[in-house]
Amino acid sequence: MTTIPLTMDNLSFKWTNNRSIIGPLSGVLSPGHITALIGPNGAGKSTVLRLLGAFLKPLSGTIRYGDQNLSRLSPSARARILTLVPQVLPIGFDLNVRELLSLGTYVHHSWTERIFHPRPLSELDNVIVRLQLQKLVDKPYNQLSGGEAQRALLGMALVQDTPVLLLDEPTAHLDPGHAQTLIAYLKELARVDRKIIVVAYHDLATVGLFADTIWLMDKGQVVINGPAQNILESNKISEIYQTHLTVTQHPVSKRTVILPQDNS
Amino acid sequence: MISLTRVKQWFLPVALLILALVLGLGYGPVDLSWRQLLTSIEAPGLPTTSNVIIWDIRLPRLIAAALVGGSLALAGAIMQALFKNPLADPYIIGASSGAGFGAVMVSLLWPASQALSLGAFLGSLGAVFAAYFLAQGQGRVHMLTLILIGYALSLVLGAFTTFAMLADRQTMSQIFAWELGGIHGIGWHHLVWPSVIMTGSAILVFATAPELNAYYLGEEQAHYLGVNVVFTQSWLLILASLLTAMAVYLAGLIGFVGLVIPHIVRRLYGSDHTAMLPLVFFIGAVFLVGADIIAEHVPSVGTVPLGLVSAAIGGPYFIYLLIHTRAVNS
16 A cells, blocks of 8 residues: 655646746645545546646656655656546447456556467456446447546556545436446545545536545646645635625535525 | 368368469460469469460469459458548559559650659659648647648649640650559469559558457547557558558559459458458459459450459449448448
């Protein structure tokens, strides 16, 4: 069980044909914590996630896992530390769920194993049981429903078995039931597996139910960050979303939730 | 080591390839009996007419057909995975129009040089690399930008080629014949370098199969899976361009092999590149050797361009595929 944190130091980014700069961001993400990036559309949540995933090259700053600088690592060493679960992933070919999941083993196999004799990994079967994918393994990925596809993509990331998990809007296309199941998995991965979890998230109503820490973003900047409750109760939320919102508590868990205003 | 199921998978394509080669040796515009073929195989050294036909005319041509078919099919499989598009083909990023442009330039500038196919080779390679470098931005090459730039470049080069052909009608017929695709008159001396480069590239492509599997999910997701995308993508584009340009050098423009063969193999043997790439090469070879046997001697017509036969067989399958894909996705 790991206690190594992910540290961002003065991290910033700029698209070539755009003047605005994302960041600079600094902060420490610790194992067992779920961090949510929230903010209005276009705030730069997904960009920060892809920056953390080292897919985009930072303008300045570093990301370190323990004392390892992610930008200095080989692609395979980096992919043993972190991976990203996309919001949707259209695939133009016929892959079934088992084939999709086994792509997560890429980083754990040597070149000869990949080409000639794929060594079966116990992770693959564990993940299938854990995410209840048994009935889906032989189904074509393209025929899955939104909730099933999201679970299969999470499964691929779990087979990859990284201590850091980045998720882009994991519940954006899911109905409340499937969203709840997915959130429950994320909580378990944080509490039990002690993973560092970072989620780009847009739903103010539910973010307080699972996030430990919230980074509130606007126009590429982190406006405030801190414990979820403090951020959600801050008046910055209404200011940035440019609307009046009702801050209240979940009747059962007493966690902070934000609802739209209803004056009628 | 290589598993038994995989060896079993290879059995049929390899057997078909051998069968096609034997058929191709025995069948052609000059009638040879099977006894003559057998005698030639037993005593290849004798200076008989049938020996010359079989060993110096038909065999090099059939080997060229096999190499071109295998290479184009393999290049097609690479392009389809890299561009995340099952309808991509080896010519997608300007290889064919580059080849046409190169061929026209050579025949205009050095009309006596007979180096049409060398010009095509250089033009093909040049167009692909031009597209690749123009598509570079923000430290990496985006696959969609590459396709669009390749397309734009194709239009520009195509316009130049047409203009040059109209200005000099003599070259027009020469280029036209070349564009139809053909491997008539290929001798052993033509085959030395292409066969080395094509088989070498093919083996290097087989070694990159796991990365191509990751590319089914697109370059960004391949990156998160741990693939070195910058290296993999330039490496595979270089290999695909070499395979395509070599095929163009030997045979002119032959369509549909690169498009259709990877599909057939995926349907028969599944989508895993480690299993499917060698089969793509073999079945591509079988396809074009078969097409060449038909092209060499169509009864009452005689010899027709290989590209026409390939299109006549591959085209209808492609249309079927388009309709079928649409039915699945809607």
